[in-house]
Amino acid sequence: MSRRMSIAVLYNFTGDDEYELLRKQVKEGLVDSPTGNREDLEDISTVKEEIQAIVRALREEGFAVRAVNVRDDFARLLECLTSPRPDIVFNLVEYFNDDALQEDCVAALFDLLRIPYTGSPPMTLAICQRKALTKQILKANGVPTPRYKLVAGKPIPRLSGLRYPLIVKPAWEDASAGVDEQSVVDDREHLESRVLNLFKEFSQPALIEEFIAGRELGVSVLGTRSPTVLPVEEMDFSTLPPEYRGIISFESKWNPMHEVFHKGELVCPARLSRAVQKRVKNLALRTYQAMGCRDYARIDMRLDDHNRLYVLEVNPNPDLTAGVAFMASAEAAGLSFSQTLRRIVEEALARGPVERDALRGKQAALAAKT
Ligand SMILES: Nc1ncnc2c1ncn2[C@@H]1O[C@H](COP(=O)(O)OP(=O)(O)O)[C@@H](O)[C@H]1O
């Protein structure tokens, strides 16, 4: 019998897991949920649990799996790639040296070592981490994205051509970092104070974008050789108290002690007309291909009141937590958690260690036929 394929699931997590701390506090009766229901706090999975779920599912699929937290430590990263050398890496590393802009360097290391790995290549990771650069490429490919200006320092220029309300976001962050209710501004005064705050807090350029009021869609794509768009997910804001704008803010995504975390409802598949669905899917595929995404990605979009679609940003190697976002869409497509992970691994294995080699293989096969 042949040896089982070995997978190293790599992730990078440093510091304390706040959900673990919170759970302990709930158990000890030190904190109460803002919803009045304790279970709402207890059910949130920790990083460790999320990784364990992936490991377990890959084992169920017959792989020999080990998970390594590289802990921002290069020697450790190198060691788990060399002794023993895995057949393939499941790449869940999202930053290195505490810096999201180094996410792509980690994938580049797999390329240098010629180890196959899941997900997007370094260039795609590097570009998608830079929101304004992504928008330029989208525009060049005819993909609609909100009008914007990138501001890297003082003085803040005049923003002719942009119409309020605007939203101010850090240009190089992820996962709603730096996005809260005050990110949306209605006049120059608030805009300036927000941009200056962002410079201070994030030490990076500010992306100022036209705010698109409307519906929020998460569009997941699975596959590389023949990518498919999975059922669309919507974050329905209609249950939010009226004082909120309806955005995926940092608090709403990460802070269970805030009431807004427990509001808003994920709907999958989103209720969309056939015509809109078709446009969403075409746009998602065009975006996926324009950015050079591989294996799996999630594209954040908005649909305004005139049924116009805008791509907000592209997430290569998106979150794989069971039951939400990418995985909710996969489930709605009839794929189980472990089947979805297997598909991702199979795509990466079919590609082999270096993309160019896969192409050479294809060319050789074609040449042999002619
Ligand atoms: N131009 C925009 N119009 C409306 N809402 C926006 C816009 N840009 C961002 N948002 C809101 O902020 C959230 C986070 O922004 P996004 O660009 O997706 O960054 P990230 O998810 O990487 O932090 C979005 O999901 C959306 O709710």
Ligand SMILES: [Mg+2]
């Ligand atoms: Mg987003």
